[in-house]
Amino acid sequence: MADYFDAAGFVILPITAQHALADVEPVPPTRDPFDRLLRAQCAVEGRSLITLDGALRDHRLAAPLS
Helix, strand or coil: CHHHHHHHCCCCCCCCHHHHHCCCCCCCCCCCHHHHHHHHHHHHHCCCEECCCHHHHCCCCEECCC
16 A cells, blocks of 8 residues: 555655644634644645545645545
8 A cells, every 4th residue: 555655646744743733723624633633734744635525625735626
């Protein structure tokens, strides 16, 4: 499975203390702390979140999907 992600150009990010402590604005509309962590990882790493989750899709760190 890891080979598939490598071949597709995806990077699996570890969760770090910097991610856990990062401020994310605006706060996710969900109450799921994992959603906040995903957004924090994107902010810290300068990445976009690719998701089909409607609750996360409209955040400024989410990449638009068509």
